[in-house]
Amino acid sequence: MNRFDEWYEGQTGLTLGVQEVLFSEQSDYQRVEILQTDSWGKVLTLDGLVMLSEYDEFVYHEMLTHPSLCAHPNPERLCIIGGGDGGTLRECVKHDAVKSIDWVEIDEVVIEASKSHFPGLGVFDDPRTTLYIEDGIDFIARQSARYDIILIDGSDPIGPAEGLFEDHFIQACANALQPGGIVVSQSESPWVKKFHPNMKTLYNALSSHIGGVTPYLCSIPLYPTGTWSMMMASKTVDPKSSHAFDTAKAFCEMHPEISYFSAEGFRAATALPPFVSRLFT
Amino acid sequence: MNRFDEWYEGQTGLTLGVQEVLFSEQSDYQRVEILQTDSWGKVLTLDGLVMLSEYDEFVYHEMLTHPSLCAHPNPERLCIIGGGDGGTLRECVKHDAVKSIDWVEIDEVVIEASKSHFPGLGVFDDPRTTLYIEDGIDFIARQSARYDIILIDGSDPIGPAEGLFEDHFIQACANALQPGGIVVSQSESPWVKKFHPNMKTLYNALSSHIGGVTPYLCSIPLYPTGTWSMMMASKTVDPKSSHAFDTAKAFCEMHPEISYFSAEGFRAATALPPFVSRLFT
Numbered sequence: 343m344n345r346f347d348e349w350y351e352g353q354t355g356l357t358l359g360v361q362e363v364l365f366s367e368q369s370d371y372q373r374v375e376i377l378q379t380d381s382w383g384k385v386l387t388l389d390g391l392v393m394l395s396e397y398d399e400f401v402y403h404e405m406l407t408h409p410s411l412c413a414h415p416n417p418e419r420l421c422i423i424g425g426g427d428g429g430t431l432r433e434c435v436k437h438d439a440v441k442s443i444d445w446v447e448i449d450e451v452v453i454e455a456s457k458s459h460f461p462g463l464g465v466f467d468d469p470r471t472t473l474y475i476e477d478g479i480d481f482i483a484r485q486s487a488r489y490d491i492i493l494i495d496g497s498d499p500i501g502p503a504e505g506l507f508e509d510h511f512i513q514a515c516a517n518a519l520q521p522g523g524i525v526v527s528q529s530e531s532p533w534v535k536k537f538h539p540n541m542k543t544l545y546n547a548l549s550s551h552i553g554g555v556t557p558y559l560c561s562i563p564l565y566p567t568g569t570w571s572m573m574m575a576s577k578t579v580d581p582k583s584s585h586a587f588d589t590a591k592a593f594c595e596m597h598p599e600i601s602y603f604s605a606e607g608f609r610a611a612t613a614l615p616p617f618v619s620r621l622f623t
Numbered sequence: 624m625n626r627f628d629e630w631y632e633g634q635t636g637l638t639l640g641v642q643e644v645l646f647s648e649q650s651d652y653q654r655v656e657i658l659q660t661d662s663w664g665k666v667l668t669l670d671g672l673v674m675l676s677e678y679d680e681f682v683y684h685e686m687l688t689h690p691s692l693c694a695h696p697n698p699e700r701l702c703i704i705g706g707g708d709g710g711t712l713r714e715c716v717k718h719d720a721v722k723s724i725d726w727v728e729i730d731e732v733v734i735e736a737s738k739s740h741f742p743g744l745g746v747f748d749d750p751r752t753t754l755y756i757e758d759g760i761d762f763i764a765r766q767s768a769r770y771d772i773i774l775i776d777g778s779d780p781i782g783p784a785e786g787l788f789e790d791h792f793i794q795a796c797a798n799a800l801q802p803g804g805i806v807v808s809q810s811e812s813p814w815v816k817k818f819h820p821n822m823k824t825l826y827n828a829l830s831s832h833i834g835g836v837t838p839y840l841c842s843i844p845l846y847p848t849g850t851w852s853m854m855m856a857s858k859t860v861d862p863k864s865s866h867a868f869d870t871a872k873a874f875c876e877m878h879p880e881i882s883y884f885s886a887e888g889f890r891a892a893t894a895l896p897p898f899v900s901r902l903f904t
């Protein structure tokens with residue numbers, strides 16, 4: 343059996359047993375690989391960093407999407423930046439209110455590899471979706487007052503996704519939102535010191551250009567340290583409102599396959615331990 | 624630099640860069656090692672499994688102790704099973720109500736190594752404490768109606784701590800409790816399938832011999848999968864009562880060094896994701 347190693351803080355790392363490399367290609371942007379592992383099913387890596395495993399991906403995709411989609415009173419127009427594996431789209435299309443989704447992925451190789459190797463994971467053909475193969479930063483810069491929710495499903499702030507944590511991108515997202523719109527972004531592990539500056543930059547950018555920032559946490563075993571953060575920002579929508587809670591409760595009852603997100607669980611996820619709150623002050 | 628590897632599910636594992644092995648001894652029970660790592664300070668391992676690092680131990684020790692000590696109306700008499708590093712004791716003695724602590728550790732080598740190498744971490748000399756070097760299972764079997772809180776701070780249910788997850792030990796704990804007493808135990812990661820039977824056994828034993836079981840979760844990056852569970856059980860004390868909440872709030876205000884536990888955070892920790900709740904049903 344081969345080993346996959348990902349180092350995230352000094353020599354600290356995750357190791358996976360690899361039975362077979364199912365796909366490996368250098369795209370224009372990154373090395374894209376799909377590994378058959380011994381304990382987590384198939385795993386997608388980009389530039390040697392785990393993006394998802396079949397067994398734990400539900401946490402990331404449910405928590406990136408449902409909190410905002412349940413909080414917004416009428417989430418009709420969505421934009422997804424990144425998320426080439428289709429998992430974020432899969433969760434979004436469960437919401438009946440959604441009328442259109444602009445999906446912007448920089449790297450077509452990720453989409454094609456995911457379609458071939460994770461056939462049950464992603465959704466790629468929902469008729470409400472328009473796919474744009476281009477840099478999400480350029481795409482968002484051209485939009486104005488268009489989206490109810492923008493979901494930023496990028497990789498770590500090194501390589502092609504670096505700009506997704508920067509002030510001018512978040513300012514462009516703010517400009518691309520409808521009044522009352524929401525931006526959600528993945529925002530790294532609060533335990534990994536090297537990403538603290540990026541987390542702080544993102545938090546400050548969301549605060550100054552949008553306002554109402556709610557960071558929250560979830561458990562993702564194959565991401566560095568096993569705990570991951572996300573941030574939601576909206577000038578007017580309160581993700582902890584009773585509307586959001588009741589909508590989430592009804593939504594989860596209709597979708598018993600949902601295994602991490604819940605109305606109570608999301609509220610709980612926003613109760614940050616003091617050591618995490620201190621990262622933003 | 625050397626590497627430390629811990630495997631927890633197939634070939635899935637954690638790797639740490641090791642600058643120096645500070646202590647290594649085979650005790651009567653287990654291999655006890657203290658490693659100087661590159662990113663997490665000193666790390667204590669037992670039989671090759673990480674017990675704590677200097678940088679993340681606060682989570683485990685705060686979450687094992689404060690939820691029950693804040694919930695119990697008058698936690699005078701405590702018993703700690705295990706916890707040879709002294710971290711659990713350090714958190715317990717912050718509570719003024721505590722009058723006596725029976726501390727039962729099977730392996731004196733763990734205590735001596737911790738005293739030498741983690742001088743600031745553990746508390747070993749609080750005058751309220753009586754140390755017993757013996758098997759906690761034998762010790763508890765001799766007690767009756769004695770403790771307000773029993774804290775089970777054992778290692779994984781393989782090796783010397785295996786019995787701490789079993790029905791007859793929990794039954795003995797129930798017998799050792801004062802009326803209205805509480806038992807708290809660490810209970811492994813909900814992501815690691817091989818320990819699901821032990822978690823279920825522990826949950827069922829706590830339910831049948833004590834009642835009122837509250838499982839809760841916390842983030843511990845150097846434990847397998849980064850998410851850890853604990854369980855609290857009491858026939859009469861509700862850890863989510865307003866008394867518990869208000870006591871926790873006041874306690875944390877008096878102890879600004881507390882970095883993970885909080886009144887809101889503990890309530891949040893009890894909101895289990897559906898995939899975790901399903902482990903117990």
